[in-house]
Amino acid sequence: MDRFVGLSVFVAAVDKGSLAAAARAHGITPAMAGKHVAAIEAELGVRLLQRTTRKLHLTDIGLDYYRRGNLILEALEEADRLASQQQDQPHGTLRVSAPTTFGALHLGQPVAEYTRRYPNVSVEMSLEDRYVDLIEEGFDMAIRIGALPDSSLISRRLGESRMAACAAPSYLDRHGRPRDPADLRRYDRLAFSKAMSGGDWSFTDRKGKTFTVSGPTRLKADNVQMLLAAALDGGGIVYGPTFVLGEHIASGALEQVLPDYKTESLGIHALYPSSRMLGTKVRCFIDILEEKLGRAAL
16 A cells, blocks of 8 residues: 555545544545555554544554654645645634633734735634644634643644732732742742642742742632732732733732742644644734734733
């Protein structure tokens, strides 16, 4: 069998989640798609996929082969694109998943610019604080913030934000200003419940030593904007990303505490299934995100 076609079928099966879907994409029968993958496995003498009646699962060797195979297919598609110099205008519907607060505060302008530049495309934006399965749930791409779990998704860094601890000046006037991270335990702490470390707050001193503040919190919520409102009203010290708190610190409505300590840097990334599947509508939107978010003070 044609080795290149076999590789293309294998990668499509992983991307789409089944041999049947890969077969439809290539205009062949599911049985033929299975033969293509089996032929590769037979030639290599290894198992790439564990097949069940419901889903395909990559073996460790299969994951490495998928990633390397993707690079080969991406390189060929890029060569074809450059040779033909064909740049289609985006069209259709772009489905994007993004974190609730970040999307509400920072994605409206890029989306407006995107639809203004490309009138033949529409956008469906889903804002929720969970990791969606892009392929199973039908999303073209996602925006994710912070550490990225290991996966077959391709990421492109759009910018970064930082964590910050701050409170209303009136609250600090009443309770005093903390001198070190351990001192924070005697204050009313306002924490984001869906953070990976929950109520744990991290600070690093100038010598590189990191301190973690844990323990009870006065308020825990799954929405940073709600915590922001509580902090602005003098409810305590909030620990959250500067893409939410930064403008309020700059205006003086909130005062940063422990400013001599470093806090965690949060990478802001666009994720999509693979560069090979990166359609024009996704590529153009990511370009606008890089343009807008790269200049923004997040």
